[in-house]
Amino acid sequence: MAAQSSSANSNKESPMATAAATQAPSSSVCDLRDWLKDVKRLEQLEQISGAHWNLEIGALTEIILERLSTPPAVVFDNVPGFDPGRRVLVNMLETLERTALTLNLPLDLKIIPLIDALRAKLRAMQPVKANVVKTGPIFENVERGDQIDLTKFPVPFWHKGDGGRYLGTAHLVVTRDPETDVENVGCYRVMLQDKDKVGLYISPGKHGKMHYEKAMKAGKTFPVAMAFGQHPLLYVASSQAVPFGVNEYDWAGGLIGQPIDVIEGPITGLHFPANSEIVIEGEIVPGETMQEGPFGEWPGYYASANRPEPFVRVKALYYRNEPIICGAAPFKPTIHGMYRSCLRAATVWNGMEQAGVPDIKGVYLPPPAQRFMIVVAIKQRYPGHAKQAALVACQCHAGAYLGRYVVVVDDDIDITDTNEVLWAICTRTDPALHMDLLRRTWSGPLDPIIPPGQKGLNSRMIIEAVRPWEWRDKFPATSAITDETRREYSTKWAKQLANVQARQAQARFRQD
Structure with missing residues (x-):
């Protein structure tokens, strides 16, 4: 649950949106593109060119997760029907090394030591207040009104049984409590409905849902900002149980020991990362709904039927040159x-x-x-x-x-x-x-x-x-060899054991 917003005026305008392209960019703290460079140095980044948005990106993502024990992050580029450079990134956090990199932990930790180090960091860390800046790379392109067209981005149709194309699967949804002005950054699925409309589904009990329900009860329009490409740490913050009363941006800054650069949106007053890839600002009007769902959710099944849900009327669209959509569409959890x-x-x-x-x-x-x-x-x-x-x-x-x-x-x-x-x-x-x-x-x-x-x-x-x-x-003692015995004989017979493993690996390769 995020801290208090500096503005509750959902209609406020700013000269920032029109002049942003000529202003100096913000720092690169928590920038997805820097993270991708680090992942490339780890030799855990691959690129696939020419996959179609309709099922192919989703299917290839699932196949890679199925076949590789350490699946790489994958950038899909040159998607048919879209400008080159408009990309989709998947599998951001599917290895221990990339998880550790994102959370600012040593890269050589095994599972339980990584969990232990992370919980120690969570106990000791102090939130670092986000740094509100005037502009950033997100304002390289600014569109309003009839210029807005979300269909210009290669939004995947992830699963065959989905009710539509889902733009928001690894993203940020920023809302504000209409009674207290407290912001929340969550991760709630977002369906592409039209050039300037996106459907929003939030599970009951989530902070964003509480904000929405308060606004609807009061008969107020509900301002929303969304970011669809950002450093994976911010995605982690949006999708985790951050302590109540702690700003998700401040929480993320505490993990890396540096403030996250955010911008106060000129339309909604809500804050979004200055280094985001794609951002929209808009509003939900009381009583307005569109059909949403179903969607293949994280348990590995289609969740909810096609039914009326609120949607956001997009008032402004911002995006970087050659923007990257972050995707984390759920598949069977046996593979990720x-x-x-x-x-x-x-x-x-x-x-x-x-x-x-x-x-x-x-x-x-x-x-x-x-x-x-x-x-x-x-x-x-x-x-x-x-x-x-x-x-x-x-x-x-x-x-x-x-x-x-x-x-x-x-x-x-x-x-x-x-x-x-x-x-x-x-x-x-x-x-x-x-x-x-x-x-x-x-x-x-x-x-x-x-x-x-x-x-x-x-x-x-x-x-x-x-x-x-x-x-x-x-209770009966176990019959397994002791750790000491295992170490002793593994060392003594290391060469022969390695030869056995190599021969068996070659045999399996020939069989495949």
Whole structure:
């Protein structure tokens, strides 16, 4: 939830919009194009030329995620029917290295150390107030009225069953509380409706939805600003549970230790990044709706039917030369979701510690499950410790929304290894004793198992996959070799083991 806006005047004009192209640009703090240069140096950036906006960009994105264990970021250029240089970027945060780069963390961290480093940074960081500037690269092109044409950009039709082309999948939606003037930066799906209209769907309970509902109740037009290409850190900020009362731009600045340059929009007074690629300003008029959806959402299913939703009348369009649309259309979560897993795990871990749960050794959200499963490793200290950890994990703020399962394991289990977690569940639980249900917990409209008309509430299963406290010292010892033995013989037989691996890799290559 963002801090107070410096202006609530939705009709304010400024000479900035017409003179911007001749003014000096802002600094390059948090600029997507600088980030892409860094990714290229990591050899994790690819370009595909000539893919069509209609299904091909979406399908190729999904195929790359399926086939590569470390999928690169991909820029689609020369999209048929559009000016060269108008591009679409996908797979921004699908590796640990790019996630670490974005969050200003060491690039060599493995999953749990990265989560631990991130949560330490989140605990220690102080928000850095955004720097309001007069202009920036976003004003290289400024269009109003009849000039506005969002169809000039290669907006993908991501999934075959989508209700339309979705411009907003990895973006920023900036709104303001009409009662307090407090701004929020969220990430809510945006459908291209017309040259100067975009549909907006916001799930119930989200801050942007609360702002919208207050405005509609008061019969007021609702100002909105949106950015459709920006540094991925800002996308992270818009899509995470930033603490209430903290400005998302300030939160992002705190992570990198530098202020984010933002501009106060001349139409809405809302703030957007000065280095954005494409920005619109507009308004929602009370009572006006257009058909929106369905859309293939992050659980891997089409969410919501085609139904009336509010839309934004675009009053101004700003964009850089050769603009880049950031895209993160959800596919089956079995093939993506690394950064979401790390961010959510860090915030759940911190929430558990703040609630007083001791000796947490790790928290992980398996990417295929995303919000639906939380796995926690603890060193048991007292009776009921595992149950306490599970209850807090699924009901602290970061873990409460749209969950399903919480698994608590001992600290000898690698929680990033699904095989080990399943082994713990199957060998350290008796369902009658070690599994519990919580009913009427917080869900949402994207939960595929909840029937239409009953969205909003679901249940949670708690699984205590730990050695039972009462007889933990008598629980059978594992037969696996010790870490010390593994290291000793891996070193002694390193050459022969490497030869075996190489021969098997060559055999698999010939088979393929």
